[in-house]
Amino acid sequence: MIEFENVSFTYEATPGQKSLRDFSLSINDGECILITGPSGCGKSTLLRLLNGLIPEFYSGETEGSIKIDGNEIQGSRIEDQAGRIGTVFQNPRSQFFNVDTTSELAFGPENLGLSEGEILDRIGQTVKAFHIGALMDRSIFELSGGEKQKIACASVDVLAPGIILLDEPSANLDYEAAENLRELILCWKNAGKTILIAEHRINYIWDLADRVVIMENGVLTKEIQRDEIGRFTEEDATRYGLRCLERIDPTSLVKAGKEAAEQNRKDNTIILKNFRYSYDKRQELYSIPEMKIRKGKVTAIVGANGAGKTTFLESICSIRKNNGIMEMDGIAYSGKKRIGMIFMVMQDVNHQLFTESVLDEVLISQRSENEEEAKKILSDVGLAGFSDRHPMSLSGGQKQRLALACAIASKLPILLLDEPTSGLDLLQMHAVAEILNRLKEEGRTVITVTHDSEFIECCCDDVIRMEEAQHET
Amino acid sequence: MSKQESGNKLSGRDFINIGIYTAIYFVIAMALAMTGLIPIFLILLSSTIGIIGGIPFMLFLTKVKKPGMILIMSLIMGILMFVTGMTWMPIPFSILTGIIAELVYWSGGYKSMRSAVLAAGVFPLWSCGNYLPLFLQREQYFAGRTSYGQEYIDAVMKFTPNWMFFALLIATFVCGIIGGLLGKALLKKHFERAGIA
């Protein structure tokens, strides 16, 4: 039993702005609660109060009481909750303490000082329940994002906590990996664990939840009970600023831009030829003899695995060596010639932000610095008041828009995006879609890798499926 | 950042922080050491480590609130030098310089910016430990090499006179101060505003 009683919290970093306001909620043992709401609504704060990351990692002012099984938990150390509360975090890359999967699973139980036999037993049970035999004894650096998230869940499971917290666990996962995550959560639910999931992307777990809590500005705005969940419609979701409820496989949205392109005159098409990549001689990641992209449109690339798609984008803008040829306006561009023609926004935008202020970031992207124009671009992407902020202090959605602002400022004709909507709420997703629509009007070509069906429906003209690589063994 | 009054005992989180910043520091030091293949840069190495290393070190100091963290970082650098083949001498030397740096920052109550910059000057002295074998064991080494002829040995000795070691210490300290100031500037310009300091 978890009880929040009139809890308020203010982060030290943002004084005068309560992230939680007089929040009360009680959660029964074995319940699966989905907590959702727009960015900054306080859902992550809730989880941080439970697992102790507040106040150890985020200091601030707490009021009210938080009890687990009748005991006040404020003041207890994070470590002490291990074995009682398990947390799965957002970023699959940063959750590992070890470099191989087996040690990672053993890590938690080792810290608790369990005996070797007990640890091995537990690992065996988790492997069986999660079907992850093939992932054992591997280096974490060779796993995909989805596989890493599985291991992260498994390393929580071996500690056998009664309460499991998931903080936007699907933010960096593609459609299939989110489906797999759903299976693991279902597994926990069936085992009778108390589960709290904070998520934007609610469709993959919508029907698993026993209760849905919708928050806004630190206040609980709506609580949906089990029997009402089925009656909650897409329109209701939109009204509360939530993402869509229905699970749509992005590969089912493939629209034949192909025929359209072939009917069109050749100068309307960009042809990508002979793009292939393989880790070694036997295993090919992808192979694309020819792909046609309509100029001045937004094309979504779906299917295959994340690594393949990302590598493909990197090859197009030739930050990765390749032999692919891009034909545009009758000119064939080899890898070298493409440098300086194409802008790419990476999935982890953090790598792309270099300067000390938002405005500077746009300025260095321009061919020649023009402050007026830069400010206009910033207000176009909704960052008007942020000129002087440090880029790294922005939220995920704001960083994404800043990277897009840089792309606009660069005036490059082709723009590549890698999962631009991961971890974004409805509002921010629409903002990104709107920017893309405007780029389209300016006659720029956008190619985006995405798993986000809702986003595809918002702004993508063509949807191309990238085939899964053939494994020749 | 932490408000916990858990006394002066280092916690798991402190240990992880030491690991994070020592990793960054070590990677930077190794990247600089690559330039050391050219002999002249080898002599300048400790100074360049002082300047560039000052950037992560100053950020590290913002995480240091309890005694011992600087000393541990210094000792790990010494151990890693030992592992990468610089003899055992860097280990005691790094303990010595680590203690001095620790005392300097401690004297400022683990928050004074002036002590921080001074500590950034003292800290990179650990890297001078790498030069110690070159100075202390020269005779021993050349004893077995008389076949080269005395004049050659004299020439090498001339390149590495004993006062040179002290000159290196002073140069490294000065560069460390410069690095500390550079780190301080970048703290203000980037890390604090990015919310990681």
Add this chain to the structure above:
Amino acid sequence: MSEDTWTPRRNKSLLDPRTKLLLIFVEAVLVLATTGGDRLFAFRVVFAILPFLLLLTAKRYMTCIVGLLVLGSIYFLEYTLFPYANGALASILLIIIMIINRFLPAYLTGVYVVGTTTVSEFKAAMDKLHMPDALTIPMCVMFRLFPTIREENASIRAAMKIRGIRFGGGKAGKMLEYRVVPMITCTAKIGEELSASALTRGLGKQKKRTNICHIGFGWADWAFFLLVAATVIYWILGVLA
């Protein structure tokens, strides 16, 4: 392998991690610092060859061959070129020969040890040696972060390439800031998240950790100990005599 079962694997490398630490020490003392002088020359030769053999057992053929080539060319320089050189050239040659001759075996030992020791083996060894957490945990975090820093660096370099052209001209001095600062920022952020994840899984909770990683001495370890013991005894006899 089946998806549902897992059997603990026992593939330890030839040497125990503790033996590897001793190996590094001996290489540093005997070969690098040339302790013991001429009397131990034969032993020094054995220990200089040892890293090459160990690299072979770890299937690091490339490193081994490159190492041999470097060593070979150094001896070639020493015996063909050096006797005819004089003045500054001779001094520089002497320094290069001296440094590489002494450092190479120790360096290759380092390559071997780092390449064949997993983080959990290292942790187990440190625990068995009763090293304090204050050293063990930071060093484990470091081993964990090195590959991450490499990944981050590659991504930052790629991102700069995309926007690189704009950095040209008068902004060359800013390159350092653009490279080093994002690397530190990204690594610090990842480290912070790693720290949160590790603490929620009980790191530092218990005074005494357990370890499922098996380490122990095998025949190769004992053989190595014998070799070290022989060296030490021979050396002491020499000192006494």
